[in-house]
Amino acid sequence: MPQNAFHPGRPWLDLDGEPINAHGGGVLFHGGQYYWYGEARPRGPSNQDARIGVSCYRSEDLYHWKSLGIALKVVEDESHPLVSGCKIERPKVIYNAKTGKFVMWWHHDRKGWGHAGALAGVAVSDSPQGPFTFVEVLQPNGRMFRDCTVFMDVDGAAYLVFASDANANLVFCRLDDTFTKPTGIQCTQFHGRYMEAPCVFHHEGRYYFLGSDCTGWAPNEARSAVAPALFADWKELGNPCLGEGSETTFGAQSTFVLPVAGKPGRFIFMADRWVPEDLAASTYVWLPIEFRKVPGREAPRPFIRWADSWSL
Secondary structure: OOOOOEOOOOOOEOOOOOEOOOEEEEEEEEOOEEEEEEEEOOOOOOOOOOOOEEEEEEEOOOOOOEEEEEEEEOEOOOOOOOEOOOEEEEEEEEEEOOOOEEEEEEEEEOOOOOOOOOEEEEEEEOOOOOOOEEEEEEOHHHOOOOOEEEEEOOOOOEEEEEEEOOOOEEEEEEEOOOOOOEEEEEEEEOOOOOOEEEEEEEEOOEEEEEEEOOOOOOOOOOEEEEEOOOOOOOEEOOOOEEOOOHHHHHHOEEEEEEEOOOOOOOEEEEEEEOOOOOHHHOEEEEEEEEEEOOOOOOOOEEEEEOOOOEOO
16 A cells, blocks of 8 residues: 555554544644544543543644644643543644634533533644633533534634534634634534534535434535625535445545635545544544536535545
8 A cells, every 4th residue: 555645434543553542533734734633542441531631642634643742731620621522523723823823622511411511612822733712611602512613714814613402503713813812703503403413614615514413423415505694694515425335424424525725626524433432442534525517506515425445
């Protein structure tokens, strides 16, 4: 197999020969390097709570990743929101050029609460690899906050996109100039559609959404949508996956859409193939996104097809 290639669903080792442990994560490109953040899960039977924190890996080519350790650590202080046993899920990091800070957002729940709290967590760092300093947990504008992503628009404004209202709806919320606080500028989208695992990206003047249904840890058929603006009406486009396994998103669930630096129009669909009884054993499904013009539709549709091995 070529060394510089992706092998979706297969174990992926870092440069130290250890399995990459960055689940439900996202990737930031900064200073010519890619930084991959995700849930660090302990090996063995999983209770699905946070016991380690958020990991960080660095790469120049997206194929080979160096572990930089734990960027945000859980603590042993029972009075602290980050106490071991809380929930830290789907961490995403964005860089604020005005403040020089790296800002991490994630779905948070307090220890022992299950998913009843539906909070957002935020932390900041002077370095992409951390350590990140905890800021607070909150419900943006009083809204329930579950599966989430962070999106920077072409004008430099940053947005939280998150499942709310017991997962029934998605909220798009603009962040303030520091990227650490929500503003009152927000809208509710996909009313009653029960979307999880949201991903948002911009391509050729349009905004695209990829996500999933709500079926717990079991994989389901992916969803896609397009809009002329974030706060405009989104038009659903159906399942973006093609071929065998498309009805379960190839056994995986979306987590992030990664724009490939220096290659306009090239995007990687990032997904997790969850193993709920041993979350550290979950693998990663990275596949290229292609766009195809469909008769009768103004906007080209994004499509994802399976490949046992592929390269940029």
